[in-house]
C-alpha cells in the first residue's frame with residue numbers, strides 16, 4: 709500500500725520534492741524500489757528508505773514554466789517479487 713502524501717501546491721517552474729510518501733508491505737524481508745510519474749510526461753526513480761514492513765520514498769522534480777495544472781503525481785513502489793502499488797498525489801502549479 710502506498711500513500712503518496714497530501715495535495716501540494718507549488719509555483720510553476722520550481723522543484724517539487726516529495727517528502728511524505730510512505731508505503732507498507734506486510735512481507736518483512738521484501739526490498740523495494742520506487743518510480744515517480746510526475747504527471748508531465750516524465751518519470752524518475754526515487755530514493756527508498758525502509759525497515760521491516762514500512763518505508764518512505766523521497767524524490768524531487770523540476771517542473772517547467774507554464775505547466776498544465778492540476779497534475780497527478782503517481783508514486784509506484786515495486787517489491788523484489790515485482791508486486792507493485794501506486795499512490796496518487798494531486799499537485800497544483802500556480803501561474804506566475
Ligand SMILES: [Ca+2]
Nearest residue numbers: 733735738787
Ligand atoms: Ca511484498
Ligand SMILES: [Ca+2]
Nearest residue numbers: 773774803804
Ligand atoms: Ca508562467
